[in-house]
Amino acid sequence: MNTSSKFDTTRRALLLGASGALMATALPAAGQSLAGTPIRVGGTLPLTGPLASVGGIHKIAAEIYIEGVNKRGGLLGRKVEYVLLDDQSQPANARTLYERLITAEKVDLLMGPYGTSSIIAAMGVAQRFNKLFIQSSLGDPALAPYELQFPALPLGPEPRSADTEAILDAYASLPNPPKTVAFVTSKFPSALDLAKGGQEVAAKRGLKTVLSLEYEFGTRDFGGIAARIKDANPDLLWSGAIGMEATQLLDAMKRIDYLPKRHFYLFPAPGPTAANPNANGLTSLTWFEAHEPFVGNAGAAEFVAVFAQRAKEAGLPYPVAEYQAASEFTAWQMLEAAVKGAGRIDDKAMAAWLKANKVETVMGPRSFEGKFNSGAADTKVKQVQGGKWVTVWPPKFRPSGGSFQ
Incomplete structure (x- = not known):
């Protein structure tokens, strides 16, 4: 698959909100009301490089989530925009870009990248800024001792x-x-x-x-x-x-x-x-395939149908929602639950809510007890x-x- 022709490889921010257009959004001045101001979620994916074939899957799943949540009124009454940058499958790029997302783009929230090496690099940045860090695909929980990180995949601690x-x-x-x-x-x-x-x-x-x-x-x-x-x-x-x-x-x-x-x-x-x-x-x-019993999970049937349509339009060789797509969508469901549970954009409060509660997702119920906030293993x-x-x-x-x- 020629991923460079199928997916946006620009390193500019991809803002997916009410307009879906590429543009810069100014944040309100201190003391100004946030009503009508989008919640900006920053992250990277490998849209080019050796991991691009999987990065494109995660991008489509994220787009589906954002469109859906905005149709439901957004989060806390505000639309959601995804500031997505291409890390080119390089951990060093992910580290630099997450710095940029926090310090220059001034995003409100973070979403982790794809790939263990990039996740570790980005997590280090999140830890320095005490940011909630939800990630979809870290293969070894022991590499994630940061207390404000939460995994979408139910790998278990070992x-x-x-x-x-x-x-x-x-x-x-x-x-x-x-x-x-x-x-x-x-x-x-x-x-x-x-x-x-x-x-x-x-x-x-x-x-x-x-x-x-x-x-x-x-x-x-x-x-x-x-x-x-x-x-x-x-x-x-x-x-x-x-x-x-x-x-x-x-x-x-x-x-x-x-x-x-x-x-x-x-x-x-x-x-x-x-x-x-x-x-x-x-x-x-x-941890998820597009058949029973998985499609009975929260939001899974609709997600499977929409992903298949979008994947065909994008020319994916396997236009079927499997665990890579589902883990990305689950990560966003976790973020939504944390924001609503805390009732505000507050990284520590959102992390505390996730630690204490269960989230219903397309991959089934996710909880975050135990080492590395990993919860119980559910590998198939x-x-x-x-x-x-x-x-x-x-x-x-x-x-x-x-x-x-």
């Missing part, structure tokens, strides 16, 4: 082990469960740590690790890596692939006439991965079946008539 436990539980339910595993991962911070945790889980379960390999995030040439995997020939490939890395690795393995018996990919770009002709049967993690496993993502584990989350293949 995904380092829980993620691989879920994967191995799923495969243990099939005939001839894997006995050997290869861990091949990007050096992306969360992927690297989750792979190390995964190896510990595999060892405790008696699986033999036949390959442990790390590569630089942003790698495009997977020929040598594919050859190493083929030589190891594991029963299960555990791939810490991020974004387009999954489909690039699939293509590289196919070129040497090899596909793993079973294969798992950590955080792949959902559309290109599902559409890859070599992807049938591979698995990944999920999905599989590519006939070009679509389908939840397969635990069985109660499968669509009617679904099965794990």
